[in-house]
Amino acid sequence: MKMKKTERILLGHGGGGKLSRNLIDNEIVTRFATDGPLVGLPDGASLQIGSENLVFSTDSFVVSPLEFPGGDIGRLAVHGTVNDVSVSGAKPLWLSLALIIEEGLEISVLRRILDSIKEASDEIGVKIVTGDTKVVARGQCDRLFINTAGIGKKIPNLNTGVNRIKHGDVVLTSGTLGDHGMAIMAAREKLTLNNKLLSDTGSVHRLVAAAAKWAEGVKFMRDPTRGGIASVLGEIVENESFGIVLKEEKIPYNPDARAVAEVLGIDLMHVACEGRMLLVCSSDIAENVLSAWKALPEGAGAEIIGKVTNDKGRVILETLIGGRRMVDIPQGELLPRIC
């Protein structure tokens, strides 16, 4: 078979789909994930120091526009890392904050974003404990890039992992899917067809804490960011003896997000959220987790959307009209179709 090699980094390498996976598998995993906590590429590293179990995670933020309906890059930078620490089964405690600022950025914009970082971290109860500031010449970054890293303390008995998932388990979402990605695209493309659509950027730490009451039955947690739920679920079932069947009518979508997705020809299952989580748990605790989530404002839109089946290695959608189709991991960039 003819080998195809892409010689340069393409934008699609950052899209959260198969191209991203290939890059990470070929270039990162081979060098760094041969042993230790990085094996299996969890959202955060589980580390033990003495008798303390900690989780450590990091994320970089390059969103454009910096300020968008429902949030800004500052809130996103706090939530993104807090969520990675949280879905790794830990209570987030400390964050680092590194800013890369482009020459010419209005100080007023920077102030607003720093204020949101303060506000978001105060709401969650995490502390910014270390940081760094760099300024680069005009054109060397796009206004402002942020990196955060976070440390959290492991919640006892909350041991999740794909290996714990079994036939008969159920899949929950904490709310509507794809709002963030569509809000950003609508803002970027100045689509004025709806002005109500807000990013879902938010923290999932309380959702994790709520589910932890039934820690034994919680099998897997993940926040579906780039690549959407299709990516997360596709990665769960890959090479496994089980599959996942989703019911389209149960998947909650915001009508405004759907409108943008229809116009751009994008499948919302491929679109990023920044304040939602997916959880796989045993069926006996599913209703408990669901009602605990629904009692929280960030979980008000929670639904049970599917179950784990013996459809080996596949994610299948039972469509609104009763058909069945595969849900595939997105490939590269999300490209709007032409007609």
Add this chain to the structure above:
Amino acid sequence: MKYIDGFRNHLAAKAITKDIHELASKLSEKNIEARIMEVCGSHTMSIARYGIRQILPKNVRLISGPGCPVCVTDAAYIDAAIILAEERAVHIATFGDMLKVPGSSRTLADARGAGGNIHVCYSPLDAVKLAKENPLEQFVFLGIGFETTVPPVISIIKKAKAEKLTNISILTAFKLVPPALEALAQDKDVAVNAFLLPAHVSAIIGAEAYTDFVKRHNISSVIAGFEPLDILLGIKGLLQQLVQGKVELVNQYTRVVKNQGNRVALNLMDTYLKPSDASWRGIGTIPQSGLILRDEYADYDASKKYNVSTQGGTPDKRCRCGDVLRGIIFPDECPLFNKECTPLFPIGPCMVSSEGSCAAYYKYSR
């Protein structure tokens, strides 16, 4: 969205599906297989997205036709766009689907990665905006599409004239649906006994554009919308005709498609464009199936302005997109399908566009 949801209603779908099964069993008593070609890529996509193939009876086959404008774009056209970007330092503005279409050896995404200025636009007018903001640079918009997409693309010229911009032009590869239907109906290898006719293309050209075609070829045809219930109703209508041995043109999509079509759009096209022979990737040249700019608009014609040819090109010979587009094989019957040819590294254009038959098969039905 409420309006759309009405056409995705579960109970209504169930009722129509039941009718379809009843009609199909009448057909099977007569030993007839319904071989329905959906001509439009958006139909292909919707059929896959809602799992429609899976709920149909065995003797009702849906065959995907050449209705994705990206899929029928010649390799030479992509080569020309890459030459413009890399050798002439022109900025290319394009709809996103085009980035991954393989030319003779590379794609526009490769050219962008290598430093070419290639901009993804959601609207052709974005390209005008780019040209206006960067008066020292040259811009070429990739004019791909069927009747639906042509009017907004050529509105670039109107806008550029109004703004007195001389740094933007269009590389045209516009295609027309009726001549392609004609070629399919004449092609003896294409064994279909019914056509599901396109929705949005028909909204532009009007239902009456097909009247002669249906009579001449004596083939049952229904114009249908893109929502799942539209498609199911369209299939039901075609089966009714086959059961009754009737042939007629039915417009199921009357909420959008009028008999006369969209006069404003048709006049706009006629002002700027004239028909010409066009090369369809995998199919070959179909007479009078393309549109090129009239001579008086040569300044906006990138192929003249830069003297580049969009003819020739050497696509991978093993690719069977042409047979897929003519409904001779199903995508998974191509030896490259899901082996060397995947959406990540497509070899044929049908694997590129989200509306391509192979991509739809890969994504939803493997």
